[in-house]
Amino acid sequence: MMELEEWYNVVSSCVHCRACTSSDIHMTGDENLPICPKGNMFKMESFFACGAHEIIRAMIEGEINENSERLQHVIYSCTMCGYCSYHCELYSPPGQKCKKMGKTFVDIWQDLRADMMKRGWGPLEAHNAILKNIANTDNAWGGTRGDRERWAKGLGAKDLNKESADVLYFAGCTTTYDPKLKAMMTTAAEVFNKAGVSWGILGKNEKCCAGPSLRVGDRDQFKAYAGENIELFKKSGVKTIVTSCAGCYSTFKNEYPAIAEMDGIEVLHVTEFIARLIKEKKIEFTKEVPMKVTYHDPCHIGRYVGVFEEPRTILRAVPGVEVREMIQNKRNSWCCGAGAGMRTALPDVASETGQHRIKQAEDTGAEVLVSSCPFCAQNLMDAIKESDSDLKFMDITEILAQAL
Numbered sequence: 001m002m003e004l005e006e007w008y009n010v011v012s013s014c015v016h017c018r019a020c021t022s023s024d025i026h027m028t029g030d031e032n033l034p035i036c037p038k039g040n041m042f043k044m045e046s047f048f049a050c051g052a053h054e055i056i057r058a059m060i061e062g063e064i065n066e067n068s069e070r071l072q073h074v075i076y077s078c079t080m081c082g083y084c085s086y087h088c089e090l091y092s093p094p095g096q097k098c099k100k101m102g103k104t105f106v107d108i109w110q111d112l113r114a115d116m117m118k119r120g121w122g123p124l125e126a127h128n129a130i131l132k133n134i135a136n137t138d139n140a141w142g143g144t145r146g147d148r149e150r151w152a153k154g155l156g157a158k159d160l161n162k163e164s165a166d167v168l169y170f171a172g173c174t175t176t177y178d179p180k181l182k183a184m185m186t187t188a189a190e191v192f193n194k195a196g197v198s199w200g201i202l203g204k205n206e207k208c209c210a211g212p213s214l215r216v217g218d219r220d221q222f223k224a225y226a227g228e229n230i231e232l233f234k235k236s237g238v239k240t241i242v243t244s245c246a247g248c249y250s251t252f253k254n255e256y257p258a259i260a261e262m263d264g265i266e267v268l269h270v271t272e273f274i275a276r277l278i279k280e281k282k283i284e285f286t287k288e289v290p291m292k293v294t295y296h297d298p299c300h301i302g303r304y305v306g307v308f309e310e311p312r313t314i315l316r317a318v319p320g321v322e323v324r325e326m327i328q329n330k331r332n333s334w335c336c337g338a339g340a341g342m343r344t345a346l347p348d349v350a351s352e353t354g355q356h357r358i359k360q361a362e363d364t365g366a367e368v369l370v371s372s373c374p375f376c377a378q379n380l381m382d383a384i385k386e387s388d389s390d391l392k393f394m395d396i397t398e399i400l401a402q403a404l
């Protein structure tokens with residue numbers, strides 16, 4: 001976390017080479033693929049990373065000294081997918097200060113939104129509702145605390161408030177409170193049980209990771225929740241935290257530095273954990289699941305952390321599953337459109353971005369679009385409907401559970 005002013009040298013070193021605007025010759029040589037969801041939708045430079053850098057420079061220098069709807073629209077229509085950062089790092093001219101590292105622009109966006117909040121210029125109303133929910137109910141969606149544990153009844157989860165286990169399964173707010181996503185948790189539990197994993201949940205004491213707070217600019221709320229969560233994790237005595245939510249995962253991994261300092265506790269996404277179970281021969285998928293699938297990489301486990309191979313490894317471990325790649329995949333994956341408060345505050349951007357992805361999935365000839373994040377799941381399921389597509393959406397663990 002930095003103050004916006006500290007990014008001055010980085011943002012003012014942008015040479016407007018526009019490598020952050022499209023793949024152009026850089027990737028395929030023959031196809032000009034868009035990389036930035038909002039830039040692709042609104043077409044003006046201000047909506048691409050290079051334009052945002054100019055806006056940030058002007059904010060720091062005081063040229064922009066008042067709030068406006070247009071400013072808010074530019075700043076809050078970023079899904080923080082990180083694709084621009086990757087392209088700038090790879091393809092901008094040598095010596096760019098903004099080339100420093102893959103996640104730089106996402107850090108800049110987060111610090112920009114914190115600055116907007118400090119100035120009283122943000123966040124948007126819909127974001128404020130999420131912040132209020134977290135403060136009042138410990139979850140982003142305003143659900144009751146008791147509902148945190150209801151999904152796990154009869155599935156063999158230990159109550160980590162009273163018992164001990166090796167693994168804490170951290171379901172996360174979105175997976176827990178959207179009934180359409182219940183199978184993400186129950187099928188993960190089936191896989192854990194089959195592999196003989198000692199696992200449990202925090203139940204009604206589980207709290208939001210506060211990634212959403214950070215993404216919309218509320219650093220104070222983020223810091224408070226990060227501190228409380230770290231205490232809960234330490235008290236639980238687990239060795240491993242496993243998440244189904246790509247957002248919780250990247251928040252713990254990238255933004256909770258204290259976790260790294262806690263000897264023996266590791267954070268794994270469910271796809272990494274299951275890939276490890278397969279490697280250690282603790283689980284085998286034996287039933288044939290004849291299915292052509294294409295895998296959507298969630299930005300928060302993909303570009304943010306580099307988890308690209310594990311989801312594909314576990315899909316290929318299922319007999320009968322054929323994995324087909326979309327034209328933009330792995331580090332070049334197109335965003336689902338949901339991230340950084342987009343689905344809640346600017347659903348038109350989320351919808352158009354999601355529908356673009358559905359078209360790419362259809363082009364592979366796959367029957368099933370599979371992913372491993374509740375936000376991607378929600379947005380892609382909606383986009384399938386909005387596109388009137390025949391594709392079916394499944395979470396990765398739902399496919400695995402069919403093969404047990």
Ligand code: SF4
Nearest residue numbers: 014016017018020088
């Ligand atoms: S790729 Fe980097 S240097 Fe080039 S325009 Fe974009 S932000 Fe500026």
Ligand code: SF4
Nearest residue numbers: 036078079081082084
């Ligand atoms: S993070 Fe994604 S949406 Fe935001 S500016 Fe970069 S490419 Fe565009």
